[in-house]
Amino acid sequence: MKTSADIIIIGGGPSGSSTATHLSKMGYDVLVLEKAHFPREHVGESMLPFTYDLFEELGVLEDMKARFTRKPGVTFSNADASQESHWCFNRVIDGPQALSFHARRAQFDDLLLRNSEQNGATVIEGAAVTDMHFEDQGVKVIAEVDHGEPQTFTARFLVDASGQNAFIARKMGMQKPFKRLNVRQALSAHWVNVKLDDSLANGNIKIVHLGGEKLGWIWMIPIKDSLSIGVALNMSYAKQERKRLMAEHGRKGWEKALYLQEIQSSAAVMNVLQGAEMIDEVASNGDFSYYSEKKFDDQYAIVGDAGGFLDPIFSSGIYLGMMGAKLAAKGIDDLLQGRGKDRLEAAYQDISGGYQVVEELICTFYEPNSIAFSDITVDTNFSFRKFETAYSILHLILAGDFFTNHERYLKAIATLKSADMIEKFKSLTGHAEEAKMHEVCLMPA
Numbered sequence: 001m002k003t004s005a006d007i008i009i010i011g012g013g014p015s016g017s018s019t020a021t022h023l024s025k026m027g028y029d030v031l032v033l034e035k036a037h038f039p040r041e042h043v044g045e046s047m048l049p050f051t052y053d054l055f056e057e058l059g060v061l062e063d064m065k066a067r068f069t070r071k072p073g074v075t076f077s078n079a080d081a082s083q084e085s086h087w088c089f090n091r092v093i094d095g096p097q098a099l100s101f102h103a104r105r106a107q108f109d110d111l112l113l114r115n116s117e118q119n120g121a122t123v124i125e126g127a128a129v130t131d132m133h134f135e136d137q138g139v140k141v142i143a144e145v146d147h148g149e150p151q152t153f154t155a156r157f158l159v160d161a162s163g164q165n166a167f168i169a170r171k172m173g174m175q176k177p178f179k180r181l182n183v184r185q186a187l188s189a190h191w192v193n194v195k196l197d198d199s200l201a202n203g204n205i206k207i208v209h210l211g212g213e214k215l216g217w218i219w220m221i222p223i224k225d226s227l228s229i230g231v232a233l234n235m236s237y238a239k240q241e242r243k244r245l246m247a248e249h250g251r252k253g254w255e256k257a258l259y260l261q262e263i264q265s266s267a268a269v270m271n272v273l274q275g276a277e278m279i280d281e282v283a284s285n286g287d288f289s290y291y292s293e294k295k296f297d298d299q300y301a302i303v304g305d306a307g308g309f310l311d312p313i314f315s316s317g318i319y320l321g322m323m324g325a326k327l328a329a330k331g332i333d334d335l336l337q338g339r340g341k342d343r344l345e346a347a348y349q350d351i352s353g354g355y356q357v358v359e360e361l362i363c364t365f366y367e368p369n370s371i372a373f374s375d376i377t378v379d380t381n382f383s384f385r386k387f388e389t390a391y392s393i394l395h396l397i398l399a400g401d402f403f404t405n406h407e408r409y410l411k412a413i414a415t416l417k418s419a420d421m422i423e424k425f426k427s428l429t430g431h432a433e434e435a436k437m438h439e440v441c442l443m444p445a
């Protein structure tokens with residue numbers, strides 16, 4: 001078994017496998033230590049259009065097109081399905097990138113990991129990293145392969161892509177909560193024999209806003225063979241309901257009971273569920289909304305969820321992880337070639353700018369006095385016309401354009417919260433197309 005490399009990567013999810021491919025293509029000897037045996041299931045199935053170019057660079061675009069569902073946009077709905085708005089990416093993006101993807105993560109993550117091997121990386125599956133030591137001569141990583149005796153692996157540099165395990169941040173006490181974001185619990189499952197409405201049948205993800213004490217949302221993602229339905233709830237509400245439902249359904253049954261209770265209380269979901277059948281167990285995921293205070297140093301870099309996790313309303317996680325991986329790989333290359341840390345620093349400035357934009361957008365979604373994403377039509381008293389150009393910007397942010405333009409977008413989101421400032425930003429962009437928010441996004445012929 002290979003025990004030394006230039007770079008060791010902990011975790012073979014989208015962030016780890018992307019980092020592995022980029023660094024292998026640059027000529028580095030890369031070793032990925034992945035705890036699970038792939039293919040393994042994972043929550044998070046809807047992607048942003050800005051991942052399209054990344055797939056092309058990694059060399060998996062044609063496989064993506066052949067294997068997964070295409071996604072033309074996002075539909076926001078309120079719980080009783082009386083208001084809907086459709087955000088179609090082709091209104092702000094020209095070219096094939098406007099059509100994104102939804103995928104079952106077992107197959108998607110496996111595709112990316114196998115691709116990293118084809119590009120030269122070595123992957124050891126079943127290898128759970130338990131410890132690490134930074135020494136003058138390099139990095140020592142301890143891992144147990146298939147629950148065997150601890151083994152030592154050595155490298156010049158360590159990349160942590162361990163997802164919500166956040167290996168380095170936890171080990172070094174660097175994990176902090178995003179103070180403005182609430183902790184949430186997500187419950188999800190897959191359904192068949194559903195009655196898709198036009199927006200879902202055309203491939204849109206549908207996000208249903210849940211207000212009040214639930215302070216959450218429901219997702220519906222049309223995947224090739226099924227409809228993924230999940231609900232994210234404010235943790236305080238979920239805990240209160242758990243108490244009540246445990247008495248009735250026991251320790252094992254309360255999560256399913258809560259899941260069904262919440263999705264069945266929304267007309268937007270019930271419209272598609274008539275006669276439908278749930279085909280798997282309810283998966284439960286805590287959404288911790290955290291970040292690592294420090295994300296790189298001379299001997300390590302943290303990418304993807306391992307460095308920070310945000311409420312997944314806007315389907316941003318995979319793109320944040322994969323784009324972060326690309327930027328970090330360039331910085332790591334400079335560092336290992338003796339060209340200094342400037343590029344790594346610049347990479348993490350862009351990465352943290354991207355996270356800031358998404359965090360700001362999430363706060364906007366939950367703020368009752370801010371915009372209601374489902375209620376954006378020309379005739380509403382929310383004054384669509386006044387906000388027209390800012391909405392164009394929002395459209396682009398929803399598509400994933402939040403790294404290089406983060407400063408401009410942060411200002412634009414502030415604009416959406418403050419009517420006084422709107423005039424200032426009116427000239428940024430503007431699309432007559434925005435008036436079509438009530439029209440379903442269509443899949444190109």
Ligand SMILES: Cc1cc2nc3c(=O)[nH]c(=O)nc-3n(C[C@H](O)[C@H](O)[C@H](O)COP(=O)(O)OP(=O)(O)OC[C@H]3O[C@@H](n4cnc5c(N)ncnc54)[C@H](O)[C@@H]3O)c2cc1C
Nearest residue numbers: 011013014015035044046129163186304305312315317318
């Ligand atoms: C409820 C919910 C819904 C979401 N929906 C979306 C969505 O629609 N779209 C979207 O883009 N994102 C979504 N996300 C976020 C998305 O799933 C993540 O951002 C994405 O998986 C991050 O990829 P990653 O590679 O950083 O981490 P992961 O995909 O979690 O991969 C980490 C890997 O590291 C391995 N690992 C962990 N610890 C160790 C260890 N000690 N040793 C070795 N290996 C280890 C794990 O086995 C895993 O394979 C959602 C998240 C949640 C919780």
